[in-house]
Amino acid sequence: MRVVALVSGGKDSTFNMMQCIAAGHDIVALANLVPYNKSEIDSYMYQSVGHEAIDLIAQAIDLPIYKKFTYGLSEEKGRTYDPCENDEVEDLYNLLLEIKNEIDFEGVSVGAILSDYQRVRVENVCLRLNVTPLAYLWQRNQEDLLDDIIKCEVDAIVIKVAALGLEPKKHLGRSLSLLQPHLLAMHEKYGLNVCGEGGEYETLTLDCPLFKSRIVVDEFEIIMHQDDPIAPVGYLKFNKLSLEFKLPALDLESRLEGLPLKNSFEYISNDNEDSLELNNEEQDFEENDLSADSEVPEINVKSILMQQPNFGISKEGWLWIGGIQGESSNPGDALEEAISKIKCVLERHDHTLKDVCSIIMYISDMSQYVELNEKYIKAFNHVNPPTRACVQVPIGYPVQIEALSWKNVSDISGDADIDRHTMHVQSISHWAPCNIGPYSQAVKIGEFIHLAGQIALVPGNMQLVTEGIKAQCKLVVRHVGRLLNAIDNNVNLRDVVQGICYVTHHSYIEPARKYWEAKTKNAIVEYVVVTGLPRSAAIEWQVWAHRHNNQFEYEERGKCIDNYSISLYRRVNYDNNVAAIVCRVESADKSQTFEDNIFSEALTYSIEKLKQGHENDSTPVYNLKIFYSVLKVTEPNSLLSMMESFVDSTTLVYNFIPVVNLKNQNTFLSICGIRNQ
Known part of the structure; x- marks a missing residue:
């Protein structure tokens, strides 16, 4: 089906797009909610830090990007969601509605892993628009998922930390592949979610097989949001970013070739848990x-x-x-x-x-x-x-x-x-x-x-x-x-x-x-x-x-x-x-x-x-x-x-x-x- 991908710039929304392609879908556009007049907002729904890179991501993938401002307000916080005026969920509905009035699409790519709060609200929006949410990362084992993301050559860096065991000055800007052992160790020690699903950290994808060009960070600064001695919160603000064209120039199929990217059946036939392979x-x-x-x-x-x-x-x-x-x-x-x-x-x-x-x-x-x-x-x-x-x-x-x-x-x-x-x-x-x-x-x-x-x-x-x-x-x-x-x-x-x-x-x-x-x-x-x-x-x-x-x-x-x-x-x-x-x-x-x-x-x-x-x-x-x-x-x-x-x-x-x-x-x-x- 033709799919619009919700992108935050992070590893999850990026890898879910790769999963959509592996499942045979066609990504036709990107969609993003931009924090209004701020570098970062405390949203229940959307990653806002790193939004400065969204336009470059669209250029790197060579797809149109549709954006809308959001204030990040959450008026309806219950287990279920009914449309509520001024809620940030309605910003997403209005954004996808605008896209639907311009192009045909049947599915929406969503990078949710564990958050029922986010899933329920995206599903509510999709149901009203008569499109299908595609959340291929949903309920994945986070250690396995992080390993798959890295093996499938998603090069993402940490751009926000907010958890015990992660320090802004030490870990911001470091790649996930380098941090993977530390994240696993902090999971064992403190129960940290290795994919950051508890809000422990957020990422920005600088390169992946979907990109024709890689993103280069030219200038940045560390913003300390909360200088807590036990679990400080800080994030990167990007002042200058650029694109670097990747050589040799390859088409998408060639860029994906050889990656351990599974299709829908391989997730049941090659899974360690109850594999369907028969003796x-x-x-x-x-x-x-x-x-x-x-x-x-x-x-x-x-x-x-x-x-x-x-x-x-x-x-x-x-x-x-x-x-x-x-x-x-x-x-x-x-x-x-x-x-x-x-x-x-x-x-x-x-x-x-x-x-x-x-x-x-x-x-x-x-x-x-x-x-x-x-x-x-x-x-x-x-x-x-x-x-x-x-x-x-x-x-x-x-x-x-x-x-x-x-x-x-x-x-x-x-x-x-x-x-x-x-x-x-x-x-x-x-x-x-x-x-x-x-x-x-x-x-x-x-x-x-x-x-x-x-x-x-x-x-x-x-x-x-x-x-x-x-x-x-x-x-x-x-x-x-x-x-x-x-x-x-x-x-x-x-x-x-x-x-x-x-x-x-x-x-x-x-x-x-x-x-x-x-x-x-x-x-x-x-x-x-x-x-x-x-x-x-x-x-x-x-x-x-x-x-x-x-x-x-x-x-x-x-x-x-x-x-x-x-x-x-x-x-x-x-x-x-x-x-x-x-x-x-x-x-x-x-x-x-x-x-x-x-x-x-x-x-x-x-x-x-x-x-x-x-x-x-x-x-x-x-x-x-x-x-x-x-x-x-x-x-x-x-x-x-x-x-x-x-x-x-x-x-x-x-x-x-x-x-x-x-x-x-x-x-x-x-x-x-x-x-x-």
């Missing part, structure tokens, strides 16, 4: 498995199970909503019908759509996804929408939805309110798939983290990885781990409590299971074969995690009834205010037909284990997903009737979901349950 044994499996890669079992039967909305609200503000169906023959109308039912339940409990934190959509035909999504966007077109998973299952109507909402309840004990934090990253990066749409990657409420469904998209180009099921398994699990760690740096993949793994072929379950179990600890998981996934993916993971997963116990139980076996896996925390189960009904006899009384046994067993320790407590809510194979359970309506008999004595929220198969092809159904206080 010989795995490669043989992949080649033999390609015939199954696009196979979807023929399903001639679609389950027509007419459920009614059911719901339950816990004392801590969790509102579970199940049984929501859109039955109109028109997909868009069906989704509007389903959302209308959700709204009715929400309003009944003084919740709104903005309180919804997680949505699961089961649809009958993935080819209708675009039409359904258009309606969905209209309903959830607000800041920080819920997470969402979407899978295709053999239902006899267009859409079925289950939802989880949360609203803070007043606490008479005086404890601090539970906080809700949403991660809605819309910038394309090499970190994890962005969300350009009406859903968020993760929602953290108190100790709970709910993730959106994840498929194997290459983050840098948002294309599905094509190497086969093993590669898709590895990439999806990497996405899950990175999302968890990004929303809470004390949480990782091993903190997942419960998950659902959706696959489009039964042969995909075993590689998915092996890889997941090698990376996690005691998570209870159901593996479900569905008829389709977004982007024709082979696998989709949806999980929830808890900040204190190490305080959860793991338990396996089971019993046999006639020719059936009921296996149950349970996680419960030490305080016993959270419990989760996966319960499977199987038979070794392939000719065995399903008997309704076995469902009653499994349901009773599941609820008993969820209730354990709270048998006389009426406050908890029990949420159940009942996956059943349409190949083995052909009359599910009787199961629905049996379920209703349990609702009278328990706050039970339930969803029946027809699928092709479960973890074992001899499995009739599986119950995935959660108890919340």
Whole structure:
């Protein structure tokens, strides 16, 4: 795409331009916010020191530069941003709008690494202008990133220091390549961000492969902004700069040739973390498995199970909503019908759509996804929408939805309110798939983290990885781990409590299971074969995690009834205010037909284990997903009737979901349950 690059003159904005070119984009112009009538301003958004070099950078790259004055005022400092008059963010909006009126562009290059404050505001501006933010440095390991910047021949000098371990008279004007060992040492000693993401230092790029000429510093002076004896703050003011043409004159392709500059796929295939490169044994499996890669079992039967909305609200503000169906023959109308039912339940409990934190959509035909999504966007077109998973299952109507909402309840004990934090990253990066749409990657409420469904998209180009099921398994699990760690740096993949793994072929379950179990600890998981996934993916993971997963116990139980076996896996925390189960009904006899009384046994067993320790407590809510194979359970309506008999004595929220198969092809159904206080 055609890209306008936001440039400060520093290493990050420069290297992100190089990343954009490596990803196949075309830089068409530069944009810069200039401090009004000052050498340097204290801005939350923009690097201003070194602005004297911006025009020379544009000349060195041979691109037009668009500039606008900013006072660096920040009127809106919250986690989210609403357009606010006189805020410095609006200076950026007006600058890009002026550029858009003159030239066509579809993307904006942004050098953000860790700052959610900056990312959220740039994304807000890009969304209003209908362009895509490209932040390829986002969430990069800073030591690796600094090393890449230096190896890719970005010659940058330090022009401002403001941190313990950095001294103006000693370190200003020195190149990053020379300072790299010192920065690493200060990171170990004081926790300094080696790329300066905490404001420890700022840089000016004097030369890089994008430049036809290098910048020469002829005259400068050191300005002491704060002469603190422990962490003095100082910067360089440039009084005279010039350009020196580089010989021999080479075109851009030649200047970039030979650099270790990775493209989007190389960031997943050559990364030390969970590399997608396969060993010989795995490669043989992949080649033999390609015939199954696009196979979807023929399903001639679609389950027509007419459920009614059911719901339950816990004392801590969790509102579970199940049984929501859109039955109109028109997909868009069906989704509007389903959302209308959700709204009715929400309003009944003084919740709104903005309180919804997680949505699961089961649809009958993935080819209708675009039409359904258009309606969905209209309903959830607000800041920080819920997470969402979407899978295709053999239902006899267009859409079925289950939802989880949360609203803070007043606490008479005086404890601090539970906080809700949403991660809605819309910038394309090499970190994890962005969300350009009406859903968020993760929602953290108190100790709970709910993730959106994840498929194997290459983050840098948002294309599905094509190497086969093993590669898709590895990439999806990497996405899950990175999302968890990004929303809470004390949480990782091993903190997942419960998950659902959706696959489009039964042969995909075993590689998915092996890889997941090698990376996690005691998570209870159901593996479900569905008829389709977004982007024709082979696998989709949806999980929830808890900040204190190490305080959860793991338990396996089971019993046999006639020719059936009921296996149950349970996680419960030490305080016993959270419990989760996966319960499977199987038979070794392939000719065995399903008997309704076995469902009653499994349901009773599941609820008993969820209730354990709270048998006389009426406050908890029990949420159940009942996956059943349409190949083995052909009359599910009787199961629905049996379920209703349990609702009278328990706050039970339930969803029946027809699928092709479960973890074992001899499995009739599986119950995935959660108890919340």
